[in-house]
Amino acid sequence: MFEWLGISQQALFGQLLVGLINGAFYATLSLGLAVIFGLLNIVNFAHGAQYMMGAFVAWMGLNYLGIDYWWSLILAPLAVGLVGILLELTLLRRLYKLDHLYGLLLTFGLALIIEGGFRQAYGISGERYDIPEALNGAFNLGFMFLPKYRGWVVTASLIVCLLTWLVIERTKLGAYLRAGTENPKLLQAFGVNVPIMVTLTYGLGAALAAFGGVLAAPIFQVNAVMGSNILIVVFAVVVIGGLGSIIGSIVTGIALGLIEGLTKVFYPEGSSVVIFVIMAIVLIVRPAGLFGKEK
Amino acid sequence: MFKFKVVAAALAGAASAWLAPSAIAQSGKMSDGVVKIGVQTDLSGIYSDLAGQGSVLAAKMAAEDFGGKVNGVPIEVIAGDTQNKPDVASNMARRWFDEDKVDMIVDLPGSAAALAAVKVAKEKNRIAMVSSGGTTRLTNEDCTDRTVHWAYDTYALANGTARAVTQQGGDTWFFITPDYAFGHSMEKDAGEAIKAAGGKVLGSVRHPFPGSDFSTFLLQAQSSGAKVIGLANAASDMMTTIKQANEFGISPKQRLASMIVMITDIHAMGLKTAQGLLSTDGFYWDLNDETRAWSKRFFERHKRMPTMIQAGVYSATLHYLKSIKAAGTDEAGAVMAKIKATPVNDFFAKNGKVRADGRMVHDMLLTQVKSPAESKYPWDYYKVLKVIPGDQAYMPVSKSVCPLNKK
Numbered sequence: 298m299f300e301w302l303g304i305s306q307q308a309l310f311g312q313l314l315v316g317l318i319n320g321a322f323y324a325t326l327s328l329g330l331a332v333i334f335g336l337l338n339i340v341n342f343a344h345g346a347q348y349m350m351g352a353f354v355a356w357m358g359l360n361y362l363g364i365d366y367w368w369s370l371i372l373a374p375l376a377v378g379l380v381g382i383l384l385e386l387t388l389l390r391r392l393y394k395l396d397h398l399y400g401l402l403l404t405f406g407l408a409l410i411i412e413g414g415f416r417q418a419y420g421i422s423g424e425r426y427d428i429p430e431a432l433n434g435a436f437n438l439g440f441m442f443l444p445k446y447r448g449w450v451v452t453a454s455l456i457v458c459l460l461t462w463l464v465i466e467r468t469k470l471g472a473y474l475r476a477g478t479e480n481p482k483l484l485q486a487f488g489v490n491v492p493i494m495v496t497l498t499y500g501l502g503a504a505l506a507a508f509g510g511v512l513a514a515p516i517f518q519v520n521a522v523m524g525s526n527i528l529i530v531v532f533a534v535v536v537i538g539g540l541g542s543i544i545g546s547i548v549t550g551i552a553l554g555l556i557e558g559l560t561k562v563f564y565p566e567g568s569s570v571v572i573f574v575i576m577a578i579v580l581i582v583r584p585a586g587l588f589g590k591e592k
Numbered sequence: 593m594f595k596f597k598v599v600a601a602a603l604a605g606a607a608s609a610w611l612a613p614s615a616i617a618q619s620g621k622m623s624d625g626v627v628k629i630g631v632q633t634d635l636s637g638i639y640s641d642l643a644g645q646g647s648v649l650a651a652k653m654a655a656e657d658f659g660g661k662v663n664g665v666p667i668e669v670i671a672g673d674t675q676n677k678p679d680v681a682s683n684m685a686r687r688w689f690d691e692d693k694v695d696m697i698v699d700l701p702g703s704a705a706a707l708a709a710v711k712v713a714k715e716k717n718r719i720a721m722v723s724s725g726g727t728t729r730l731t732n733e734d735c736t737d738r739t740v741h742w743a744y745d746t747y748a749l750a751n752g753t754a755r756a757v758t759q760q761g762g763d764t765w766f767f768i769t770p771d772y773a774f775g776h777s778m779e780k781d782a783g784e785a786i787k788a789a790g791g792k793v794l795g796s797v798r799h800p801f802p803g804s805d806f807s808t809f810l811l812q813a814q815s816s817g818a819k820v821i822g823l824a825n826a827a828s829d830m831m832t833t834i835k836q837a838n839e840f841g842i843s844p845k846q847r848l849a850s851m852i853v854m855i856t857d858i859h860a861m862g863l864k865t866a867q868g869l870l871s872t873d874g875f876y877w878d879l880n881d882e883t884r885a886w887s888k889r890f891f892e893r894h895k896r897m898p899t900m901i902q903a904g905v906y907s908a909t910l911h912y913l914k915s916i917k918a919a920g921t922d923e924a925g926a927v928m929a930k931i932k933a934t935p936v937n938d939f940f941a942k943n944g945k946v947r948a949d950g951r952m953v954h955d956m957l958l959t960q961v962k963s964p965a966e967s968k969y970p971w972d973y974y975k976v977l978k979v980i981p982g983d984q985a986y987m988p989v990s991k992s993v994c995p996l997n998k999k
Contacts (some may be wrong), residue, residue, distance in 0.1 A: 308815055311727045422641045422860035435841050444839045518831045518860065525805055561808035566771050569800030
């Protein structure tokens, strides 16, 4: 059926599945960025560093304290979320009145400092993190081997995406958050403590990044620059989806994973560029992104 | 007439022996009253583990082991971070030669940066000893009579691994290659060696550099049915590829052969992931008593075992200092003549020789990474399958396009 494309049907399904896995991963990472931008108006360039910290906290937990992967999935996001809260309270808070650019510069600088520190301590080659025992091995799907761990990454990512979307779009807390971005003064007048809400939101965004980092640790080498390698792609996902749109970043993340996967089959040299080509086209046709609202 | 010559020679000899220590120091034969060695390396980027501070330490150890002085003047080692950028490397070299009295630069990671720096060295009549940069251009179209290429080159690595694996029955290959000059030349060199040994390259895929997820490419390699998957990528790309090959159950069914692996990469990946990997290396710390003795001294100060590049920096620096001593001057031309005339004999190389084109030819090692069960102590990572004699490992003079070979 697909032979005219120069690839067998089985191989194509295999590649689409790999694309879906990567897409789910992009979605989780872009979600945290979208939440922070949507509610705080901060372009969080420290997201990659927070993702890296998540992976490193998991590694440290395992090697220094004997904390296994499953506990790390909870504890690492909590730890990095706390660091995020501290950053928000001490630094970011001072920038809300200023232009977006200041937040971008501050978080970018923080990312460089954090990455430099980890590189100094652990070298550039990084550390390894093994796949947890229970998820070793693979399912034979007939058309490809699906490593159990990859299957878990897709499931976990989709669950987290769905939960985040539900909380923000369908609960009272989410309604407060959305109201806070529209008109913080009015919301405060109703007796809601807006500053605390903002702080917790930044913490949540950082925790989502760290969660992605723990998921990634067994797939990639845990090293200081793992975040900066992926951050730019994730930013493109957020821009295409529409800055600040939760559902936009989920759908776009998955779609771009699939498109990137197909490009890797038919023209691998172009696979790192294709996302940015799409970004350029989307920005020309719909400057606010696919799911964004024009202001 | 004959008698006169003998008398004159005897007189001159006696005079120079009597004058020697002070005359050498004062007559300007040792310029600036110091021999300064500049380690141009990567102190913060992707090569900082395989070269970096370890290379700086290796150069310092060479200076210390030589006694800290040569021909009566002190030896000094300085270091700089090129960030692997050609413009930074050439500006730094220029400043070092013009203002900082540097006599020789060593290490030079990143082929582009190395090519830029050796040009400056030639222009300023100083010596460049490349240990990190791997491109064969350094001893071919871009060769100079002031460049020495020490630890390895892409030809020796690709050729050594590809030929040995093909001869062992791994005669069909699929390449995973990063889409830039280094990867292309690795794939090309290896492909030629495979064909020469009677094997076949079934296909290849070029991934963007740096890459992040390699599962797509690995699935393609898997469906190609090749017995060997050749990895022409390096450092973190290579590590991720190997890790994911394990994950997708591709290795050990299909063998992985990597064109460039450093022992620090194996350390970072862990034996469980890396076991069985075949590659060619210029040096292994646990080869014999001499390599162990030096490497343990290095380990005490660096907390990691040396890569071939770091050991190469030591060996190159020591050979340079010996050549200054033999030449009685630090003038680059005279020192280079001694560098090329003297065989290299230390823990790093046995009967190594520096060819006219600057290539230091020494034996290479075909290695296989041990399994966790086979490894008995820390850093016990390699089985040495074969010693590849230098003249088989490196590109023959007849193939080199360097004009210096024709003289």
